[in-house]
Amino acid sequence: MKILLTGAAGFIGMHTALALCQAGHQVVGLDNLNDYYPVSLKQARLAQLHTQAGFRFVRGDIADAPALLALFRHEAFDAVIHLAAQAGVRHSLVAPQAYVQSNLVGMANVLEACRQHPVRHLLYASSSSVYGNAQAPFSEQASTDQPQSFYAATKKAGEAMAYSYAQLYGLPCSGLRLFTIYGPWGRPDMAPWLFTEALLAGRDLTVYNHGQSQRDFSYIDDIVNAMLAILPLAPSGPGAPHRLLNLGQQQAIPVLQLIQQLETLTGRTAHKRYLDLQAGDVHATCADTSALQALIGPQSLTPLSTGLGHFVDWFRQYHGHPH
Numbered sequence: 001m002k003i004l005l006t007g008a009a010g011f012i013g014m015h016t017a018l019a020l021c022q023a024g025h026q027v028v029g030l031d032n033l034n035d036y037y038p039v040s041l042k043q044a045r046l047a048q049l050h051t052q053a054g055f056r057f058v059r060g061d062i063a064d065a066p067a068l069l070a071l072f073r074h075e076a077f078d079a080v081i082h083l084a085a086q087a088g089v090r091h092s093l094v095a096p097q098a099y100v101q102s103n104l105v106g107m108a109n110v111l112e113a114c115r116q117h118p119v120r121h122l123l124y125a126s127s128s129s130v131y132g133n134a135q136a137p138f139s140e141q142a143s144t145d146q147p148q149s150f151y152a153a154t155k156k157a158g159e160a161m162a163y164s165y166a167q168l169y170g171l172p173c174s175g176l177r178l179f180t181i182y183g184p185w186g187r188p189d190m191a192p193w194l195f196t197e198a199l200l201a202g203r204d205l206t207v208y209n210h211g212q213s214q215r216d217f218s219y220i221d222d223i224v225n226a227m228l229a230i231l232p233l234a235p236s237g238p239g240a241p242h243r244l245l246n247l248g249q250q251q252a253i254p255v256l257q258l259i260q261q262l263e264t265l266t267g268r269t270a271h272k273r274y275l276d277l278q279a280g281d282v283h284a285t286c287a288d289t290s291a292l293q294a295l296i297g298p299q300s301l302t303p304l305s306t307g308l309g310h311f312v313d314w315f316r317q318y319h320g321h322p323h
Helices: 011-022 039-049 065-075 096-116 150-169 191-201 220-230 255-266 290-296 304-319
Strands: 002-006 026-031 055-059 079-082 121-127 173-178 205-207 242-247 272-274
Touching (some): 002 011, 002 065, 011 039, 026 065, 039 055, 065 096, 096 121, 096 150, 121 150, 150 242, 191 205, 191 255, 191 304, 220 290, 242 290
Parallel strands (some): 002 026, 205 272
């Protein structure tokens, strides 16, 4: 298939593009290379992708509707995997307009482009943050009416927009509620990176919620494998061809356990600075993946110790830290 992958220079985007190319698909990767975190990391990811014969990069912004429509008109995509978004719960507290442009305007533009130039399947990234402080484990039937951050609100709005396009125009959509993904080439604003960086530099670790938070830490390869399994399985049948699926590890891991694992892997002892729960954060996340397993079958998931080991090895290599 010929696939448009938005957010191709992002963490999940890079890994997804690699897997698609290795599976024999043609991938057009779209990204605006914004500076939310160092562009050098995004460029290094793209360097990995440029080694793939089936990959081609286009620099562009999903908020630019005319350019996006022109790309769809020229390329005739079979499917779209829409991962581009302004990420980060905490950043949405200080820069909400960036989330409006990318997560609302950009999402609407992608949906409209898929309507005008129909595709077999649109996969789009939602987030576990839509559940707010619901009772874990989260099922897709749980209420999402109380988002705790503006980021979460934009992701919930994206789901509603996708459902409307599915209902009105028959656009087959799968919304993927992603749970705290980590691994090599990960994001610098997320806990595994922040804690590893602080440990290796001998700095204090800032731990919010006084160390009481829990997260469903999900290894990148497991998430990408699930996405590729979902891609050919477009929803169909009566009603709106739209589904929501949790993609996660199915475990609520205490953040303090994550730190202990990183201490072992780095050979360093953490000096922790405890702070209150930050505005926009939730206490715990945990995925109920029954619907995903019913669709693609049971998954073999990567243990936290193994996944963190891969991440720490990559982190040392990327930053030139000796073992």
